[in-house]
Amino acid sequence: MNFLVLPPGWTAVVFETIGSTNDEALRRAEAGAPEGTVIVSRQQEGGRGRRGRTWTSPPGNAYSSTIIRPRCVPERAAQLGFVTALAVCDAAAAGLPGERAIRLKWPNDVLVDGAKISGILLESAMATDGSVGHVVIGTGINVAVPPPAGVATYAAACLRDLGDRRDAPEVLHAYLAALAARLAQWRQGFGGTRADWLARAAWLGERVAVSQGDTRVEGRFAGLDADGALLLEPSDGPPRRIVSGEVFRPVG
Ligand SMILES: O=C(O)CCCC[C@@H]1SC[C@@H]2NC(=O)N[C@@H]21
Numbered sequence: 001m002n003f004l005v006l007p008p009g010w011t012a013v014v015f016e017t018i019g020s021t022n023d024e025a026l027r028r029a030e031a032g033a034p035e036g037t038v039i040v041s042r043q044q045e046g047g048r049g050r051r052g053r054t055w056t057s058p059p060g061n062a063y064s065s066t067i068i069r070p071r072c073v074p075e076r077a078a079q080l081g082f083v084t085a086l087a088v089c090d091a092a093a094a095g096l097p098g099e100r101a102i103r104l105k106w107p108n109d110v111l112v113d114g115a116k117i118s119g120i121l122l123e124s125a126m127a128t129d130g131s132v133g134h135v136v137i138g139t140g141i142n143v144a145v146p147p148p149a150g151v152a153t154y155a156a157a158c159l160r161d162l163g164d165r166r167d168a169p170e171v172l173h174a175y176l177a178a179l180a181a182r183l184a185q186w187r188q189g190f191g192g193t194r195a196d197w198l199a200r201a202a203w204l205g206e207r208v209a210v211s212q213g214d215t216r217v218e219g220r221f222a223g224l225d226a227d228g229a230l231l232l233e234p235s236d237g238p239p240r241r242i243v244s245g246e247v248f249r250p251v252g
Pocket residue numbers: 019020021022023044046047048049050051053055063064065118119120121138139140141
């Protein structure tokens with residue numbers, strides 16, 4: 001990293017290489033590191049994705065994990081996925097040509113012209129009073145290197161191939177500034193975050209499929225409820241409230 005400008009009060013620990021920035025941030029959070037501690041690495045040797053997947057992490061992309069201490073109920077802490085996706089979206093929008101379509105796929109994927117440009121992994125721990133004591137917000141943004149062919153099970157791209165001329169430290173700077181601003185918005189309540197997320201939502205009002213392990217349900221994506229659950233209207237049954245799963249476009 002040649003430079004890193006941080007939001008006021010935040011501190012960064014920068015590595016040349018690391019196993020996983022999330023693992024390091026979780027360790028430091030357990031040891032008492034304050035909110036706004038950011039672990040950054042130029043590359044990761046054991047980058048982790050959702051559902052136990054590997055996150056290939058060569059130099060050229062932006063890898064960070066930020067410690068937040070929300071002290072709230074788990075349902076509210078889960079909204080940090082929307083906060084983070086909006087921050088990545090803001091950071092991407094600042095460097096991409098205006099004609100690119102940036103959309104948010106529930107719960108926290110960021111798509112540019114239909115291709116995923118980042119991954120978000122939230123990991124948390126409870127405090128003794130039953131609230132969420134800390135959340136580690138892990139984000140990998142594909143700046144200069146797309147996932148290797150055959151690894152991604154979805155369309156994926158990097159910002160540079162989409163016309164963004166910035167390098168990883170510049171994108172990371174934009175992302176962390178946006179994350180601080182989006183966290184401030186969320187602390188006022190979920191309404192603003194929810195409205196801004198819906199304004200960028202992919203496939204809102206359209207037919208989608210949601211897979212949850214071995215089960216799959218299809219219906220119209222009707223919006224988000226007040227907590228951030230996906231509202232799905234199947235054609236042959238009552239409306240459903242979905243709290244986890246993968247959303248995609250049904251074929252046919
Ligand atoms: O599967 C996903 O989409 C989430 C990928 C999250 C990857 C980031 S890179 C920085 C942080 N450290 C990790 O080990 N994972 C997250």
